[in-house]
Amino acid sequence: MALPVQLTDRESLLNSAKTSLNSKVVSQYSSLLAPIAVDAVLRVIDPATATNVDLNDIKVVKKLGGTVDDTTMVEGLVFTQGASHAAGGPSRIEKAKIGLIQFQLSAPKTNVSRVLSILSNSH
Secondary structure, three states: OOOOOOOOOHHHHHHHHHHHHOOOOOHHHHHHHHHHHHHHHHHHOOOOOOOOOOHHHOOOOOOOOOOHHHOOOOOOOOOOOOOOOOOOOOOOOOOOOOOOOOOOOOOOOOOHHHHHHHHHHOO
16 A cells, blocks of 8 residues: 655655664664654755655765764765864864865876877877
8 A cells, every 4th residue: 555745744754764764773763863864855855846856865974983873964065084183284163164166176187098199189
C-alpha cells in the first residue's frame, strides 16, 4: 500500500523518516536523526515545486571520535582540512567572512601534449 506524501507536509516526512530509521542499526536515535534528515532534504529543494530529491546534493561527513548524539546539520560548507599553524596563523577565528573561489588554487599541471601541439603549430 502506498500513499503520496507532499514535500510541504513536514510531519508526514518526519514520520516516514522515523519509520525508515527504526529498521536500521541506529533505530534508538530515530528521534534525533529523522528531523536532521528531513531538514537536510528540505534545504536542498523548493518544497512547493519539487517532485523529487537529488540525494547527491546532501553530503554526510563522518568524524572519528564522536557519537551519534553529536550529529548536527550544518547549513553551508564544512572544511575538513585543518588550519596550518606552522606559519603562525590564528587557531580560532570568530565571525569570519569567507570568500569562495571557483578555480584551482594550486598551479595547473602542464598538459605536455597540448604544449607540443601549440609549439608545432607555431612553426
